[in-house]
Amino acid sequence: MLRVLTLSTLFPDASRPNFGVFVERQTLGLAARPDVALTVVAGIGVPPWPLSRHPRYRQFAAVPTHETWKGVEVLRPRFTVLPGTAGRFHAPALLRAVRRGIRGREFDVIDASFFFPDGPVAIALGRERGIPVSIKARGADIHHWGHAAATARQVRDAGLAADGLLAVSRAMADDIAALGIPAEKVKVHHTGVDLARFAPVDRLTAKAALGVAGPLVVSVGALIPRKGHDVVIDAVARLDGVTLLIAGEGEARGALEAQIARAGVGDRVRLLGAVPHAQLPALIAAADVMALASVSEGLANVWVEALACGTPIVVPPVGGAPEVVTAPSAGRIVPREAGPFAAAIADLLGAPLPAEVVRAHALGFTWEANTVALYAHLAGLVQTRG
Template identity: 30%
Template sequence: MTSPSGSSAPRMSAVDQAVPAEPTRKRILIGTDTYPPDVNGAAYFTARLAEGLSARGNDVHVVCPSPDGPPRIERRNGVTLHRVRSASVLVHPTMRTALPLGLAGTLRRLLDRFAPHVIHAQGHFVIGRTLISAGRRNGTPVVLTNHFMPENLFHYAHVPGPLQGPTGGLAWRDFVRVMGTVDHVTTPTAKAARLLLDKGFGHPVEAVSCGIDLSRFHPRPERGAKARAMLGLPERETVMFVGRLDDEKRIDDMVRALPMIAKVRDAQLALVGTGSRRAALEQLAASLGVADRVRFLGFVPDDELPMAYQAADVFGIASIAELQSIATLEAMASGLPVVAADAMALPHLVDEDRNGYLYPPGDHGAFAHRVLSILESGPKRAAMAEASLEIARRHDHERSLARFEEIYDTVRPGVGIDRRRRRVAVSSGSPVVVERARARELTR
C-alpha cells in the first residue's frame, strides 16, 4: 500500500512515525476496534466523528486495526490514522482485530508524542481497553461511547441459545467494570443509556445522537427512477433495508411479509448490504414464491448511498439490537416513512402514525399490514415523509459534534466519572443525561 503522496507505507510501528501535533489546536485521540473499510454502524460513526471533528479545526488522530495486517500511518480526510498490527477475527470473516502483543507500548509512545487533550474510546475491546488503561496511567481524560450489545456477537461466536443469557451477563459485567474507569460515558439514545444503568452501571450516562449529515442525505424525489435504474431495480413500489444481512437484523420478517404485501401492491423488497444470512434469505424468498421480488443489491459504496435511498418508498428494519440505527436516520433524512420493530432504540426514531409504524418483532403479518397502510395512501405517505425529515433534522451531526467538543472541554484528568448532578433534558436535540435515580422519570 502507498501513502497519499505515493510513497511506500512504512512497515514499522505507525506511532514511531508520528509528527508532533500543532500546539494551538485541540488534540483528540480516538481509539476504535472497527473503522472503514469495515462495514458496520460503529465504524461509520467513528469515521464521521473523526472527520467531522477535523473539519471543525481539531487535530484528530485515530488508532484502529490495520485492514490487512501490517501497521502504518495513513492520512485520510484530514484525520491521521494509526493502523496497528492486526489479525483476522476467526468468528467474523470480514473483520480484523488488533494484536495485543506490543500494543500497550505502541499506545504509550503515541500518547507521549501526540499528548492528546482527550481520549475518546469507541468501545472496550482490544484497542479501546488498552487505550483507556494508557490514558488512566498518564492522566489523560477519557470519554467512552458505547456501541456494544452482546446480542450482536452471539451469532458470530456461535453461542448456543441456552448459554446466551449467562454469556451476555458476563460480557455486561466486564463492560461495566471498564466503563467505571473513564471520565464520561455517552451512548446514542436515552434507551441505550437506561440499558447501561439496568446492567449495573452506577454513574450518569449521556445520550448523544450519532447524528446524520443532512447535506448528504435529503429528499430527491425526482431521482427515484434514476436511482432504481442505477441499482437495477424494476419499476415497482420498493421497501428498502440497508445494513448487514446477519442474524440479529431479523430480515426474515420482511421476506415473509412480502407475499402478503405483493397480493395487494406491485411491490418489492430491496436489501442493501452483505452478510452471513444472504444464502438463507435467498432460499426463503424462493420457497415463498417471491424470489423475483427480493432484490439483493450487495454492498453500495458510501458515496452512492444517498442516491440508493431515493429508490425506496418505505424503509423497513426488523432488528432487535439497535442502539440507534444510523441507516434508519439516513432513510428518514432522505424523506422515507419507516416501519420498524418495536425493540431497543428504534421507537426513539418512529413516532407512531406520524412518520411511520412500529410492529411486534417476529410478527411478519403486522409488518405487512403497516407497510400496506403507507403504500395505499398517497397523502399519508407524503405526510409521513415530511415528519421523518422533521425528526431527522433534530439529529444534525453538527449538533452532535458540537456536544462532543463541549464534553471534551469539561472532562478533567484523574477525576474518574463526572458525578456532578445534572438536570435531565428530554427536549428535541438536547443532550440527555440519565442517572439511576432519574431513569424511571424518562420512561414515562
C-alpha cells in the first residue's frame, strides 16, 4: 500500500466547486487505486480579522476543516495570509497549519500538486519525516511565483530539493529549467480529459438550447486580465453575426462589461458567470470554435476538453500550445492580438472541420494515462529512497 500525502492549495470545496477541478480529478484517479491510501491537505489562506470578514473570505467559514470529499479524506486547515507581503510568508504559515493537521499520521511520499506555496511546505515535511517529495508545476506557480521577488527563491530552492518534479507540458518543463533547476529532474505529466463527458454533440440542437443561432465562439476561464478575454471580445466584435459566450467569473467582469458596451456587441457577447464544470461539456460542444487569449498557461485543460468535444481552438503561442495544436485540424496558434484572433476564427468558421477529426487530437490525453504515470512516478521515488 502506497501512503500518499497530497498537498494542494488549488482544490475545490463547497464554496468554490470549480476551483482546481483538474487537480481534484488527478487526485481522485490516484486515490481510486486499491494499492493507494491517499490523504489530501488543501490549505485555505485567510487574512487576519477584520479582513477575514470580507465576502471573498467569509465564505470559507462554512467549509469543514475535515471532511470526506467524493470519497477521499480532505483536511482543510486555515493559514494566515498577510496583505502587502506578496506571498513571502505563505509557505511558513501553511507549514504550521499542515503540521498540526497531519500530526500522528504516517506517509510514504508527499505529492505537492502546485509549486507554491505547496512545494516549499512539502520539502520541509519531507525532510522532517525522511520521505521523498514530488512537486508538480502547472503554470502560474512558475510564471508568477517563480519570478516574483518575494517568492522566487522559495520556488527555486524547493525545486532543487525535491526528489522528483512534474510539469504539465514540455514548455513548462523548460520554464522550470530556466529557473536554474536541472532539466533532468523534470518529467512531463500531461493532464487528462474525460472523453465520455467531453464529446461531440449535434451542434444545432446544442446551440438552440443556449439561445444561439449562427456561428458560436466560446471562451472558458476566470475573468482576470491574464486570461485575455478582452482580446477575444475585440476579435469577435470584428466578425459580423458571430456570438461569443464567456464562462468564468472574476475581478475583470466590470471592465469586460464596459468593453462590450463600448463595442456595441451586447446582443452577441455574453458573460455567463461561473459555469459548473459538469455543464461545460454541453457549452463547449455547442461551439464552432473555442478561443482563449491567455498571457501564459502550462497546458490548459480547456484546450484539450474543447478538442475532445470536436471543437477546434484558437490560442496564442504560450506554454504547451504546440503540444496540443499539432496540426491545422486542431486549430490555430496565433499572436495574442485581436486581428490575428479574428482571422483565425474566421478561417475555422469558413471551413468547418469534422468533429471526429478534431477530437482525434485529444485521444492521447486520458485520465487513465495520467493516473498510471503519477503512480509510477511516486512509487519510483519511494523505491529509490528505500
